[in-house]
Structure formats: structure tokens, C-alpha cells
Amino acid sequence: MDYCKTNDGILVSQNDFDIAQTLDCGQAFRWSSCGDGSFEGYFLNNRLKISETGKGTFLFHNVSEDEYLGIWKNYFDFDTDYGELKKRFSEDETLAKACEFASGIRILRQDPWETLCSFIISQNNNIPRIKGIIGRLCERYGGFPSALRLSEETADSLAYLRSGFRAKYIEDAAKKIASGEISTGAAAVLPLEDAKKELMKIKGVGPKVADCVLLFGMHRMDAYPVDVWIKRVLARFYPDGMPQCTKGFEGAAQQYLFHYVRCNPGELDDN
């Protein structure tokens, strides 16, 4: 048993997991630090406070056993062996450093629609402002709005978000998902390139956002988003593409690298 019930919630023993590294590495935008190492946030409309009470031991505050097993265990991807992944990745020198730098990153299993909407907002934007826009969105609707609810809006009625040119993209995404014209469920089982093409029928969804949705919202570990930071990593270390040891799990490797170079931009310098 890797968890037990306590009066305060569920206590979980888990390797290869760091709360801040996982929730604050640019894959999710609805979590905030409590300042003491704990984080509070949401998956859909399920609220959670999570703390590390000892090395490798985590408290899911005021969570029932059913909620832990039915929601959070899956959200944090506790059934995937990231130790094994990191072992494979570490055949590569740069990846070895990245995995060691933030060894507790896990790829969250987020909601496809929320992830789609969030990464549309993320384009040509910075993380604090992305969080601000999503925060205003959730405040307005008392939680992250469904595609159906948002499909009633227009770019003009979304002006309160102050999301700039992205408002018309949010409108298009909401309408295409709500109508069923685009189905994330259908895209999930397509070959990677076909799934990307399907998502890219939405205005404001290009290759990078599509990969983010596939990786962070549909857990397609073979999808790896190439943003400005990963472009720099590829140019500096992998001119011929991601190394062979990442095959099938390029997305996870990408996330270790992304976090590593964002925190250590000097590693990109030639020397």
C-alpha cells in the first residue's frame, strides 16, 4: 500500500515527485504556492491542498480515499515509473543533468479542454499573465467553464479577460469543441501527426499548442512541444533531433529540459 488514511486526509508515499517542480514547471496554470512548500489548486472543479510532510511523503489535505484513488492518483500520474524514464534519458549527458536538476517533475494528466484553452492563451505570453487570464476566466464562471458554456461567448464578450488577440481563438475553440466538430477524444487515439492536424483546425492552434494539448491534456508522451526554449536546446545540443533514448517519451524528456534551461539559461551558452 502506497497510501494511508489519516484524520487530515490521505498520506501518500511516492518516489520521483516534487510538488513545486511538477505544478510550477509551466504545464498547469491553476496552482499557487502557499509559501511553505504546499500548493493549492484545481483539477477541473476539484480543489486540493497538497504538502510534503517528510521526504517522499505527501499529504492530500482533507481528501477521501475515494477522491484520492478516483481523481488525484491519476492526475499526478502516480502509476507511471518516472525513475525508469529518467534512467533511460540519462544515457544522454544533457538530459542526465536536466533529470537530476528537477528529478521530481511528472507529467500531469489534465483535462483536454482546459488544457486546450489554457495553451491557446499561452501563446506569445508569459506565465504570470497566463495565470492571470485563466484566473479571471475561472472567477467569472465559478470554476473552469466548459466548452459548451464558453461557446455562448464572443471575442467581444470575453474582453474582460484582457487576453488580447487570443479571445477570438478561445471563441473558435469553444464553438468547435462544443459542437463536436473537433473531438479531443477522437484525436486522442489518432496517430500523432493526424491528431495534431485535427487540433490545428482550431484557430490559434499551431504545432506547438497542439503538442502541448496532446502531452499535458491527453498524456501523449510521444508529443513534444517545441517552444523558444526547446528550440534553443535543440540548436545547442540536438541539431539532429531528440536523442534516441527518449523515443516514445519525448514529451517527458522535453519537460525536464524545458525546466532545466529556463532555470539555468547559462547552460545554453557555447563553451
Place this chain on the structure above:
DNA sequence: TTCCAGGCGTATC
């Protein structure tokens, strides 16, 4: 003031 931010749509060649 200017530059930049987990890009993309459009025009142009």
C-alpha cells in the same frame, strides 16, 4: 522607452 513572453495567421516569394 524598448524588449520580450511555453506562437500563430497572413501575405509574399
Place this chain on the structure above:
DNA sequence: GATACGCATGGA
């Protein structure tokens, strides 16, 4: 298919 440029907003 490749490349250049504009885009809303706000923080550094």
C-alpha cells in the same frame, strides 16, 4: 515551403 511581420497586454 520558407520567411517576415503584426498582434493585445503587461512586466522587466
